[in-house]
Amino acid sequence: MPDEKPTSFRELFLRHRRGLLDYLRRRVGPEDASDLLQETFVRALRRERFDTVEDPPAFLKQIAVNLSRDLARRRESEARYFVAGEDAEDIVDPTIAPDDLHEASERARRFLAAVEALPPKCRQAFVLRRFEDLSHDEIAARLGVTRNMVEKHLRLALERLRAALD
Structure with a gap:
């Protein structure tokens, strides 16, 4: 029976959720495991032609x-840039002029708008490289494109972002 292919996605979920949840609890802890389990099944449901997957449990x-x-990388990135327990008043330097703060805020708004305006694959490649610190090969595997295409996406992203900020 365990080697039989599940007849429905519901059956697949019922059969494998406990094992996946146990695995995720060991890897990321109990507070994030349920969310990642849900995201696992959501991503599987979103996959086109899931019915053609050779080994659904392995998938x-x-x-x-x-x-x-991804969560481990995100936590690592957050640990590098954020210090837990600091209040905003402690982080903002009171000697910075309000005009400078406004200018920095405006620049950040333009940057985010420019990132959002990038073509989808280009934006994904940029975010994976810049914020998740993935290599070009890892990005290529994640997006299902060649390394050369990742480099083209990143060049385009940088050109458009520079233009938006100048």
Whole structure:
């Protein structure tokens, strides 16, 4: 029976959620495991032609592995840039002029708008490289494109972002 292919997505979920949840709890802790389990199944549901997946349990496990790695990278990035427990008043330098703060805020708004305006694959490549610190090969695998295409996406992103900020 365990080797039989599930007849429905619901059956697949019921059969494998406990094992995936246990795996995710060990990897990311109990507070994030349920969210990642849900995201695992959401991503599987969104996949076109899921019915053609050769080994659905292995496919689900790979999604869970990727999500747990993504979370670990995100936590690592956050740890580098954010200090827990600091209040905004402690972080903002009171000697900075309000005009400078406004200018920085405006520049950040333009930057975010420019990122949002990028073509989808270009934006994904940029975000994965800049904010998740993935290599070009990892980005290529994640997006299903060649390394050369990742480099083209990143060049386009940088050109458009520079133009938006100048």
